[in-house]
Amino acid sequence: MIYTISTLVNNQPGVVADVTAVFRDRNVNFKSISCAETEEFDVSQLVITVDCNSATIKTLIEDIANLAAVSKVDTLERNDFVDRQMALIKVGFTKDTMTQVMQIFEVFRADVVSMGQETITIEITGDEDKVDGLIKMLRPHGIRSLCRTGVVALKRGDE
Numbered sequence: 001m002i003y004t005i006s007t008l009v010n011n012q013p014g015v016v017a018d019v020t021a022v023f024r025d026r027n028v029n030f031k032s033i034s035c036a037e038t039e040e041f042d043v044s045q046l047v048i049t050v051d052c053n054s055a056t057i058k059t060l061i062e063d064i065a066n067l068a069a070v071s072k073v074d075t076l077e078r079n080d081f082v083d084r085q086m087a088l089i090k091v092g093f094t095k096d097t098m099t100q101v102m103q104i105f106e107v108f109r110a111d112v113v114s115m116g117q118e119t120i121t122i123e124i125t126g127d128e129d130k131v132d133g134l135i136k137m138l139r140p141h142g143i144r145s146l147c148r149t150g151v152v153a154l155k156r157g158d159e
Contacts, residue, residue: 001054003051004083005057005074005075007019007046007074008038008043008044009044009069010043010044010069015069016035022060023048026059026060026063028050028060033047033048034047034149034152045152047150061075076153080155081154081156083151084126084152085131086123087131087134087148088145089110089122090120090144090145091144092119101120101138108133110122110124128151
């Protein structure tokens, strides 16, 4: 099962390494990871998605919570949070395929950020399904390069 873990940590050197060591020690690979400072400069939010079983996630959460630099750790439930990721995708085009490629961008609300003679680079922001859907539609046109961020997530509502 896919789990999304949101952790508030001290914004200091080595903290991300300490948290990720917990996953290494449990032999759990990341599906995605992102980290950046929050509205408070000295606090960062680390969001990690993993594919594991419920016993493993429970152990991971306990181990992370015991780290000195961690102030809060949550497992986010699917309907209780909003998540997004961003991707930059460079796709090939020809004179004959340009209209079709542009229509795909429009359907997915992707923005053109750069254009060359044979390639066009776009930016898309959305949940994982939206980004995956665009990638699937662009593959037949020849994706030349692709870079994605990790998932960023916040709980819904006032919490």
